Amino acid sequence: MKVVSEVYFTIVICSYNPDDRLLQRCLNAVSRLAHHGFGSEVLLVDNNSNPPLANRLFVQDFLNTKPDSKIIVAEQQGLVYARIVGISQAKGEYLVFFDDDNEPQSDYLIEIHALNQRYPAVAAWGPGTVPVDFVDGIDSRIKEVAYGALQGKRENYTAFACLRQWQACYPFGTGLCIKANVLAKFMEWFNAGKLTATGRNGVSLASGEDLQMVMTCIALGYAAGHSPRLQVVHVIPGKRADMTYIKRLSYGSNLAFHTSIAEVLPEYAEVVNSQLHRPRRFAFKSAKRYLSALLTGSPAKMVNTINYIGAMSSLYRLYHLPVPKIVTAILKHAKLL
Known part of the structure; x- marks a missing residue:
């Protein structure tokens, strides 16, 4: 089989003070990702975790079993800064972003590669299927609203668009895959001060940087979309399975929405x-x-x-x-x- 690129995908996992159970599930899932004729690398970005990610035995085990992986440190606090560090060091033609509570299906990269080949005008893909796993349980009265707030999705078809307003098919940060040249422009605009969304920052649940990455695709004339062929489980611990967290997340996400697009x-x-x-x-x-x-x-x-x-x-x-x-x-x- 012909090799498309030595490094076709760069997987970027950004993490700040993670729940070890979730990060370990994420790394195990990334280890199981199948590759058919293309290469990948993994960049684990530590955004000032205490203790550092490198001090955790299961992280060292992951790095030792995957020679194409490494830890890099993003010293400036904020998810966007962690992602910028990952973007700046990536070698892949496409970057795939997983949070430390994401568990991608084993065929995730294969399915993205197939979508890229079939739809070359689409520069950003996200999962159309996002089950939410409440590992410590959740009150049944809030389960459905929590599912939506935590980016749960049950789409039945592949869809994409290139419209200059947010569309239902545009992907969020969970499992987001974007062309490297689009992210280079995003990084250029961010470093120039044109873009200001910092993403989650310490205890803040503000967002917007993933939205701005997707809208950069649109600004450059590409399309963005989702597909049910792409599945990522969103793993949620007990401390995030309550109304206090859901309200904060909903407010932070919406507060960044219009300004980030503009x-x-x-x-x-x-x-x-x-x-x-x-x-x-x-x-x-x-x-x-x-x-x-x-x-x-x-x-x-x-x-x-x-x-x-x-x-x-x-x-x-x-x-x-x-x-x-x-x-x-x-x-x-x-x-x-």
């Missing part, structure tokens, strides 16, 4: 202007929805409310407007500020 595609700010609610309407809808969620005790209503407040706050941030005081009070009551 930094990549400046015309986007004009496109979404009609979605902006005036302060009185924003405050009224937020208060009404939040009170209803509290009175009914509905996890779905609460997450929908937080999603609304986060997304609208993102628009206010985009247009440099102050968030209404009532909304700020709600966020403080919900322990999101």
